[in-house]
Amino acid sequence: MIDVAHWQQLIQPLFPGMMGVRLTALAPERVSAEMLVRPEMCTAGGTLHGGAYMAFADTLGAIGTLVNLGEGQRTTTTDSSTKFIAAAKVGTVVSGESVALHRGRSTQVWQTMIRNDQGKLCAVVTQTQLVLS
Numbered sequence: 001m002i003d004v005a006h007w008q009q010l011i012q013p014l015f016p017g018m019m020g021v022r023l024t025a026l027a028p029e030r031v032s033a034e035m036l037v038r039p040e041m042c043t044a045g046g047t048l049h050g051g052a053y054m055a056f057a058d059t060l061g062a063i064g065t066l067v068n069l070g071e072g073q074r075t076t077t078t079d080s081s082t083k084f085i086a087a088a089k090v091g092t093v094v095s096g097e098s099v100a101l102h103r104g105r106s107t108q109v110w111q112t113m114i115r116n117d118q119g120k121l122c123a124v125v126t127q128t129q130l131v132l133s
Helices: 004-011 015-019 050-068
Strands: 022-027 030-036 074-084 093-103 107-115 121-132
Touching (some): 050 121
Antiparallel strands (some): 022 030, 074 121
């Protein structure tokens, strides 16, 4: 069992902590989290900015990769593709679930689905993480 609280402490002082990412489940093949949509993360229309969706998803895929790395290894994102589908309004909570599509020696591929507080799919992000020794 992976200690979610430990990983939450690790990300708290970093950019994901500033965004308010709250991990809810963590396993080698799946990462789930929530994030409050705050006004400073929104567009002029009061909906979550596209870059915030992408940063949220990138965080989940990177954490998923980190959980799978060996001693002395690290990771970086090499590419990311985002499909925007619906909006999330300021003051609501979005949820993200990232699933490993590939967990290889040199790369990992993760796909994240982000949903609004009504369960509607807002964005799908697929990213590749390079494994560095």
